[in-house]
Amino acid sequence: MGWTKGRQQLRFAAALETLGQSFDGVLDVGCGFGDLFGYLWGLGWRGRYLGVDLVPELLEEGRRRYAPLGACFERVDLTATDIDFHADIAVAIGIFNHRLHQDNLAFLRQMLAAMWRHTSVAISADFLSSTADRRRPDLFYAPVGDVVQAGLALSKRVVLHHGYMPFEFNLTVWHDDSFTVEAPVFKPYLKYVVRDGS
Numbered sequence: 001m002g003w004t005k006g007r008q009q010l011r012f013a014a015a016l017e018t019l020g021q022s023f024d025g026v027l028d029v030g031c032g033f034g035d036l037f038g039y040l041w042g043l044g045w046r047g048r049y050l051g052v053d054l055v056p057e058l059l060e061e062g063r064r065r066y067a068p069l070g071a072c073f074e075r076v077d078l079t080a081t082d083i084d085f086h087a088d089i090a091v092a093i094g095i096f097n098h099r100l101h102q103d104n105l106a107f108l109r110q111m112l113a114a115m116w117r118h119t120s121v122a123i124s125a126d127f128l129s130s131t132a133d134r135r136r137p138d139l140f141y142a143p144v145g146d147v148v149q150a151g152l153a154l155s156k157r158v159v160l161h162h163g164y165m166p167f168e169f170n171l172t173v174w175h176d177d178s179f180t181v182e183a184p185v186f187k188p189y190l191k192y193v194v195r196d197g198s
């Protein structure tokens with residue numbers, strides 16, 4: 001799949017670090033062999049999983065490995081086709097790394113929006129960072145600020161995780177970005193707010 005050996009699980013772990021593990025349905029965008037399902041299964045997760053990809057041979061291998069455990073796979077271009085699957089989260093690991101003939105930033109905005117439409121809790125994606133000091137001409141090194149802006153166009157609640165590898169980062173965007181004027185804090189952090197008189 002083009003990954004340096006041993007780092008794929010690190011990328012899965014970094015995505016889950018910000019997502020947590022209390023979710024049922026997972027949409028794995030650019031799923032390859034479906035190894036995210038295998039990783040989650042190894043952690044004891046038993047939710048609904050749909051892996052989507054454009055390469056039939058990868059999907060066939062994913063079915064061979066993981067369909068007996070309940071994983072589903074479909075050949076889908078998520079930006080062009082609607083699917084009958086709504087997930088808590090969508091995860092995209094590695095799909096933004098290659099330089100395209102089209103505008104890479106436009107593609108990532110389009111793909112994040114497509115993931116957003118099919119989820120109710122959060123989306124998470126990883127990127128090669130524009131901070132990389134050695135670059136290959138066939139790869140796309142995403143400007144960190146532009147990726148954050150793409151996330152903020154969907155929700156006020158985003159997390160940029162640039163702390164697990166020096167030249168890669170992960171962006172997580174949550175649907176629930178509600179807060180009140182009295183306590184302008186997102187819900188998971190309300191427990192830390194000291195209220196007057198308490």
